Amino acid sequence: MRARRPELFPDTLLTDEPGISRDRLEFHLDTLTQRKEEYLFENFCRQLAQKEICPNLIPQTGPTGGGDSKVDSETYPVAERVADRWYIGEPDRAARERWAFAFSAKKKWRPKVADDVRKIVQTERGYTCIYFMTNQAVSDRNRANIEDTLTREWKVPIRLLDRTWIVDTVIRNSRWDLVFQTLDLDQPPARSRSLPGPLDAERLLDLENLDRKIADPTRYPDSDYQLAEDCLQTALLARSLGRAREEIDRRFLRAERIARKVHRDRQLFRILYHRAWTANWWFDDFGEMGHLYGVAEPLVLGTGTVWELEKLVNLCQVGHSWLRAEPHRSSDSRWSDRTARLRNALLRHATNPSAPTSALWARTQLAFLDLSAAIVDRQGLREILA
Numbered sequence: 001m002r003a004r005r006p007e008l009f010p011d012t013l014l015t016d017e018p019g020i021s022r023d024r025l026e027f028h029l030d031t032l033t034q035r036k037e038e039y040l041f042e043n044f045c046r047q048l049a050q051k052e053i054c055p056n057l058i059p060q061t062g063p064t065g066g067g068d069s070k071v072d073s074e075t076y077p078v079a080e081r082v083a084d085r086w087y088i089g090e091p092d093r094a095a096r097e098r099w100a101f102a103f104s105a106k107k108k109w110r111p112k113v114a115d116d117v118r119k120i121v122q123t124e125r126g127y128t129c130i131y132f133m134t135n136q137a138v139s140d141r142n143r144a145n146i147e148d149t150l151t152r153e154w155k156v157p158i159r160l161l162d163r164t165w166i167v168d169t170v171i172r173n174s175r176w177d178l179v180f181q182t183l184d185l186d187q188p189p190a191r192s193r194s195l196p197g198p199l200d201a202e203r204l205l206d207l208e209n210l211d212r213k214i215a216d217p218t219r220y221p222d223s224d225y226q227l228a229e230d231c232l233q234t235a236l237l238a239r240s241l242g243r244a245r246e247e248i249d250r251r252f253l254r255a256e257r258i259a260r261k262v263h264r265d266r267q268l269f270r271i272l273y274h275r276a277w278t279a280n281w282w283f284d285d286f287g288e289m290g291h292l293y294g295v296a297e298p299l300v301l302g303t304g305t306v307w308e309l310e311k312l313v314n315l316c317q318v319g320h321s322w323l324r325a326e327p328h329r330s331s332d333s334r335w336s337d338r339t340a341r342l343r344n345a346l347l348r349h350a351t352n353p354s355a356p357t358s359a360l361w362a363r364t365q366l367a368f369l370d371l372s373a374a375i376v377d378r379q380g381l382r383e384i385l386a
Contacts, residue, residue, distance in 0.1 A: 001281040010242040011197030020176070020185075022167060028185055029135040029163050032105045037184060044182040045103040045133045045166075046073045051178070052169055053131065054094035055086060057101065070119040073101040074127070084261070085214045085227070087234075087247075087254035093128075100127040109136045113146060113160060121154045131159045138162035173244045200241060207237040224262040231255035232271050235278075245283055252278070265299045266308065272296035273311045280315075286322045289315065293338065301341060306349045306358045306365070312342055313365045320372045343369060 002009050032041050043059075050057050057073045075094055083095030102116040113132045120130055138146075143160050150158040170179055179185060196204065210230050213219050220227040235251035252275045259268040276292035279285040293315050300308040319335045346369075349355070349362035370384050 007199065008240055010240065011199045012242075013195040013197060020179075022171060025167055025170065025179065026137075026163060028183065029166065030137075032135055033107070038105045040183055041105045041135055042072055042103040044178065046101065047178055047182055048166065048169065048175065049073070049101060049131065049133070051088065051175065052173070054089045054091075054099065056083075056094060070116075070123050071100040072103045075099045079217070082217050084258055085217075085231075085254070087231075087250040091254075091257075097128040098126055099129045099131065100125075101131045101133070103133045105135045107136065109134045109138065109162075110142075110146065113158075114150065117150050117154060117156075117158060121156055127156060129157045129159065131161060133161045133166070135163050135166070137164055173246060203237050203241050207234055207241070210234050210237070224258055225264060225267065228255050228258040228262065228264070228267055228271070231258060232274065236274065239278055239282060248278065248282075249275075266304070269296050269299040269304070269308060269311075272299070273315070276315055280318055286319075290319060290334070293319065294334070297338065297341070301345050304345075306346070306362045309342065309345055309349070310361070310365055313346075313368055316342055317368065317372045320375075324375065339369060339373070 029041075032038060046057055046059055054075055056075050056078050058076050060072055060074075075098055078095040080095060083091040086094075100120045102113075102120065104112045104116070106112045113134070116132060117130055120127060138160060143162065147158045147160055169175065210233060214227065214230055214234070231251065232255040235248055235255060238248050238251055252271065255271050256268065256275070259271055272292050272295055276289045276296065279288040279292065293312070296315075297312060300312070316335070316339055319338070323335060343366065346362045346366050349358050350366060352359050367384065374384050
C-alpha cells in the first residue's frame with residue numbers, strides 16, 4: 001500500500017529517536033527513592049494516566065501520600081457532550097464514575113497496594129475503580145493474583161500498573177516529552193533529526209486545528225454529524241502521520257461512538273470501512289478486518305447504494321486474498337457466505353432498469369467478485385476474461 005499510495009503515508013525524511021534506551025528509563029524509575037523523587041513520580045504518573053486512561057484527573061494537594069483524601073488523584077464528573085469528544089480510554093465511564101488513583105515508588109509494593117486500597121475503600125466515597133501505579137516490576141502472575149484478591153475482598157475492580165506497563169506505554173506511544181518534562185531526566189541529544197515533508201507539515205497543522213475544534217464544547221451545538229466527520233478525519237490524519245496504532249484506533253472509536261449516537265448508518269459504515277481498511281493495509285490485521293466487515297455489512301447490505309456496496313466488494317476481495325495467501329484459513333466459511341450475500345445485493349442493483357448507471361457499476365462489481373473467485377478456485381478464469 002505504501003508503494004501504491006505513498007501520499008497516504010508519512011513523508012518525514014528522518015525519524016527523531018530519543019537518545020535514551022529502555023534500560024536507562026527502567027533504571028531511572030527503579031532508583032527514584034534514592035534521589036527522593038517520589039513526588040516527581042506521582043506527577044509523572046498522573047500526567048501519563050491523563051494521556052492513556054482518562055483526561056479528567058485532578059491532583060491532590062497537601063501532604064504527600066494522598067494527604068487526607070487517601071488518594072493521589074481521582075476523576076471529576078464531566079458533561080456527556082464533552083466526554084464524547086475524548087478518544088482516550090473509556091469516556092462514557094470515566095466522565096460519570098468516580099475512579100481513584102494511587103501512586104507509589106516503594107520497594108515493598110504488595111503491602112503498599114493492599115493498604116492504599118483499604119484506605120481508599122474505607123473513605124466510602126463510592127469509587128467504582130481503583131488504579132495503583134508503581135515503579136516496581138511486577139510479574140504477570142503476581143499482578144493478576146493481587147488484582148483478583150483485592151477485587152474479591154473489597155468488591156471494587158483493582159488495576160495494578162507496574163514499571164513494565166509504564167515503560168512499554170512510553171515507548172509504544174512516544175511519551176518521551178512527558179518523561180523529560182516531569183521526571184527531571186536530562187534529555188540527551190537526539191540520534192537523528194526529523195524533517196517533516198510538505199504533506200506531514202500540512203497534516204500536523206490540520207490535526208492540531210481539528211483537535212482544537214473538537215475539544216471546544218461550544219462548537220457543533222446541533223451538528224453531531226459534522227462532529228463525527230471531523231473525528232473521522234483526525235483518525236485518517238493520525239494514520240497518515242504514522243502515529244501509534246493505539247492512538248489511531250482510539251480516534252476511530254471516538255468517531256464511531258458519536259455516529260452511533262446520532263443513528264447515521266451510512267456515516268457509521270464509512271467509519272467502519274476506513275477502520276477495516278486501516279487494520280488490513282497499515283497493520284496487517286486480517287482478524288480485525290474480518291470482524292469489522294461483519295459489523296459493517298448489515299448497515300448497507302439491504303439498503304445501501306451500489307457505491308457503498310463497492311466498498312464491501314473491496315473488503316471482500318481482501319478477505320479472499322488472505323485466504324489464497326494463507327491456505328490454513330481456507331476452512332473459514334464466513335467469506336463464502338459473505339460473498340453470496342453481497343452478490344445477491346449487487347444483483348438487485350444490476351437488474352434495476354430505472355438506474356442504468358448503478359446497474360452498470362453493479363455488474364462491474366459482480367465481475368470483480370467472479371474474477372476473485374476464479375483466481376482462488378483456479379478455474380473459470382478464461383471464461384470471465386473472454
